[in-house]
Structure formats: C-alpha cells, structure tokens
Amino acid sequence: MAFVAYLAVFYAIWIVNGIDYARVGENEDTLLKWYVAPLSGGLVVLLVLVSAFGWWRPTLRDHKPLPRSAAVVPVIMAVVAVLNLVFGEFSRVTMTMWILLVIGSVLVGFNEEVVARGQLFVALRSRFGEVGVWLLSTALFSLLHLPNFFFGIGSLAFLQVVIQFGLGSVYYLAFRSTGSLVPAILLHGLWDFSTFSSTLPWAGLVAPFIGIAGVIVTIVVLRKERQLDLSRVTFDLRR
Numbered sequence: 001m002a003f004v005a006y007l008a009v010f011y012a013i014w015i016v017n018g019i020d021y022a023r024v025g026e027n028e029d030t031l032l033k034w035y036v037a038p039l040s041g042g043l044v045v046l047l048v049l050v051s052a053f054g055w056w057r058p059t060l061r062d063h064k065p066l067p068r069s070a071a072v073v074p075v076i077m078a079v080v081a082v083l084n085l086v087f088g089e090f091s092r093v094t095m096t097m098w099i100l101l102v103i104g105s106v107l108v109g110f111n112e113e114v115v116a117r118g119q120l121f122v123a124l125r126s127r128f129g130e131v132g133v134w135l136l137s138t139a140l141f142s143l144l145h146l147p148n149f150f151f152g153i154g155s156l157a158f159l160q161v162v163i164q165f166g167l168g169s170v171y172y173l174a175f176r177s178t179g180s181l182v183p184a185i186l187l188h189g190l191w192d193f194s195t196f197s198s199t200l201p202w203a204g205l206v207a208p209f210i211g212i213a214g215v216i217v218t219i220v221v222l223r224k225e226r227q228l229d230l231s232r233v234t235f236d237l238r239r
Contacts, residue, residue, distance in 0.1 A: 001049065002045075002046065002053070002115055002119045003119060003120060005045050006042045006111065006115045009042055009044075009045050010039070010042045011038075013038040014034065014038050014151060017034060017037060018033075019033075019152065020034075021034075021148045021153050022152045022153050024196065025097075025101070025197065028096045028097050028100060031104060032100055035100065035196070036103050039104055039107035039108055039111055040107065042107075042111050043107055043110070050119065055118075058121075058122045059114060060181045061181070062121075062175060062176050062180070062181075065176055065177060065178065065179035066173070066176040066177045066221050066225065067221065069177075070217060071173065071174065071177040071183075073170050073217050074171075074173050074177070076210065076213070077170050077187060077210050078187055080206050080210065081187075081190045081194040084200075084202050084203040085193075085198070087202065089198055089199045090197060093197055097197075101196060101197050102193065104196075105189040105190070108188065108189060108192050109184075109185040109187070109192065110189070112141065112144075112188060113171060113175070113181055114185075116138075116140065116141035116171075117171055117175050117181060120137040120141075121137060130222055130225065130226070131226070134169070134172055134218060134222060137172070138168040141165075142161045145160045145164050163207050163211055164211075165211065165215070166207075166208065166212055166213075166214050166215055167191070167210065169211065169217075170210060171184040171187060172214075173214060173217060173221075191203070
C-alpha cells in the first residue's frame with residue numbers, strides 16, 4: 001500500500017508538471033518541478049503511512065545483518081560516486097541548482113530506500129524467505145523506473161530497469177551488511193547527486209558493472225546465509 005501510494009503521488013506530480021526525464025537536471029526550474037516537488041509529495045505520503053503502520057523501527061533496522069564483508073560493493077559504488085564529483089563537469093550548475101540537487105538527493109535516498117528496502121522488507125518477510133525478499137523488493141524498485149518510458153527516454157527505460165536492479169542489489173547489501181537503512185539512504189542519495197549534477201557520464205558508464213557485482217555478491221552471501229541457517233537447524237535437531 002505504501003509503495004503504490006508513494007508512486008501514485010510521485011507520478012501524479014510529474015504528470016501535472018509536464019515531466020521530461022531526460023532534462024531533469026537541466027536548470028533550476030526543472031530541478032524544482034521534476035526532482036524536488038514530486039519527492040516532497042512522496043515524502044509526505046511515507047511519513048503518514050509508515051507512522052500509521054508503526055513500522056519505523058523494523059523499516060530502519062535489520063534484525064539479522066550480513067557479514068561486513070558484503071559491504072565491499074557499496075563502498076566501491078560510493079568511491080565511484082565521489083570520483084564522479086571530483087572529475088565531473090559542473091560549469092552549468094548554479095548555486096540554486098546545487099541547493100536543489102542536495103535537497104532532491106537527500107529526499108530520493110530517503111524515500112526510495114524507505115519504501116523499497118524498508119516497507120517492502122517488513123511486508124515481504126512475513127511471507128517469503130530472504131532470497132524472495134531480495135528478488136521481489138529489488139524487482140519492484142527497478143520497475144518503478146519503467147514509466148520513464150512515457151516520460152521522455154523511451155526504450156532506454158528498459159535498460160534503466162535492468163541497471164537499477166543491479167544498483168538496488170547494492171543498496172540491499174548496504175542495508176543488510178550494516179544492519180541499518182541509513183548507509184543505503186546515504187549511498188543512494190550520493191549516487192543520484194553525483195549523476196544528476198555532472199554532465200560527464202562516468203558514473204553511468206560504470207553503473208552496469210557495479211550492478212553486476214552487486215547481484216553476484218548478493219547471491220553468494222544469501223547462499224552462505226541459507227547454508228548457515230540450515231546448519232544451525234540441523235545442529236539444534238541433533239541436540
């Protein structure tokens with residue numbers, strides 16, 4: 001319910017404001033109408049619904065973190081985002097645009113992680129194992145980018161969905177390897193800030209490879225987690 005309500009408000013504001021996704025970071029006006037405004041509306045929805053559900057604690061904390069070694073891919077992603085900021089091209093970015101980019105990036109990190117890695121985790125864990133939770137939550141996160149097909153980028157939206165599944169897996173690792181949603185929120189916001197602010201596509205070119213690494217590492221650590229859980233169950237039964 002939270003996922004659908006968030007998307008409904010977000011896309012409604014986009015449609016009303018005449019979104020052209022390919023031009024979101026073009027100037028102060030586009031950033032305000034197409035970045036900050038819809039995310040602000042979505043934030044209100046999440047604050048109301050998550051509070052009504054009483055799900056803040058399970059949304060922001062993971063009761064069973066993965067080994068810290070699983071954070072290697074999120075760390076690499078963060079380094080790439082920082083390098084993109086260091087070596088990017090920002091001559092077109094005004095002070096007002098920087099402010100809007102910061103606000104929008106904070107909001108997108110918080111909103112999308114709370115709704116996809118937070119709310120969906122709580123809901124899905126009542127019905128599925130951890131592999132199902134990862135697959136379904138990450139798939140839904142990636143599919144929320146599919147409507148961009150109608151909002152200015154055409155068939156590139158399908159490629160975006162595939163890439164976002166990989167990046168969503170990296171955010172999953174950031175959450176579960178630390179036991180807190182905050183690192184995933186910060187990483188997500190940093191990545192979007194880096195990619196929207198620079199006109200040079202360095203981070204975008206590296207994104208598919210980071211995503212592939214994220215999926216591979218997630219599969220490996222979840223397999224190990226499952227084997228460890230089975231070993232514990234077998235040990236308890238033998239006792």
